[in-house]
Amino acid sequence: MAPALASDPISDAPAVPRERLEEVFADIQSHTLYDHELYGCLNCGICTATCPSAHYYDFSPREIVQLLWAENLEGIYDAMQEKIWACAQCYTCAARCPFHNSPGGLIMIMRETAIKHGMQSAKDVLRPFSRVLMKLIATGNQLAPNMITPDAFADWGPNIAKIDAPLNVLRKAIPVPTLHTMDTAWEVNIKTSIELYTIWEATGVLDQLEKIDENLFDVITDVMDEKRADYADWLEEQNAA
Ligand code: SF4
Numbered sequence: 001m002a003p004a005l006a007s008d009p010i011s012d013a014p015a016v017p018r019e020r021l022e023e024v025f026a027d028i029q030s031h032t033l034y035d036h037e038l039y040g041c042l043n044c045g046i047c048t049a050t051c052p053s054a055h056y057y058d059f060s061p062r063e064i065v066q067l068l069w070a071e072n073l074e075g076i077y078d079a080m081q082e083k084i085w086a087c088a089q090c091y092t093c094a095a096r097c098p099f100h101n102s103p104g105g106l107i108m109i110m111r112e113t114a115i116k117h118g119m120q121s122a123k124d125v126l127r128p129f130s131r132v133l134m135k136l137i138a139t140g141n142q143l144a145p146n147m148i149t150p151d152a153f154a155d156w157g158p159n160i161a162k163i164d165a166p167l168n169v170l171r172k173a174i175p176v177p178t179l180h181t182m183d184t185a186w187e188v189n190i191k192t193s194i195e196l197y198t199i200w201e202a203t204g205v206l207d208q209l210e211k212i213d214e215n216l217f218d219v220i221t222d223v224m225d226e227k228r229a230d231y232a233d234w235l236e237e238q239n240a241a
């Protein structure tokens with residue numbers, strides 16, 4: 001059963017223990033960037049007034065910053081169950097805040113912490129992106145020209161006619177050879193892919209992925225192992241030549 005929102009008095013789910021609330025907040029507060037993103041808060045609401053997400057969702061960066069500034073542990077935990085995922089990370093708030101806070105940056109820290117703690121909200125939000133992540137790991141790109149089909153983008157309405165162009169021919173007209181591809185947005189050198197894997201490992205990105213989607217993590221590590229084996233073979237061939 002998912003934990004009760006700490007402030008939900010009518011939920012049947014067990015309340016979140018105080019130790020867990022403290023542990024989550026301690027992780028947020030000890031993030032390297034935390035002191036650079038929060039200097040104080042006037043509660044002026046300028047961030048919320050300029051926030052595009054606040055216009056469409058039940059979401060307010062002012063409220064999030066106030067929760068952190070007041071160290072409202074229950075409120076912080078509650079916000080991590082849904083609200084923090086409404087932010088579009090545009091950082092308009094950071095440019096406007098008279099206190100030089102970065103509400104968007106604070107929300108990014110809270111998201112990282114939600115992932116670190118394997119919160120269900122993080123799993124739910126990131127699940128639809130598993131196909132994108134697979135494509136990124138396998139090819140180095142998220143999207144490819146051959147993914148842009150009228151069927152896949154029916155919501156484009158009449159504009160869909162514009163993508164009936166012969167993309168394979170048009171791509172060849174681009175003066176950059178690495179863009180003459182249809183299966184990937186551009187051609188990614190295998191050495192670059194291996195370097196990216198090393199960065200993802202060293203920075204803990206893969207550990208985070210394992211926390212929120214173990215199956216996807218297993219598939220991705222298999223793909224990485226295969227690519228690394230291909231690269232080792234290629235290096236051996238080069239040395240032998
Ligand atoms: S974070 Fe900045 S802009 Fe937002 S309410 Fe606080 S002081 Fe105002």
Ligand code: SF4
Nearest residue numbers: 051088090091093104
């Ligand atoms: S970064 Fe997030 S909170 Fe800040 S203005 Fe953009 S959407 Fe709103």
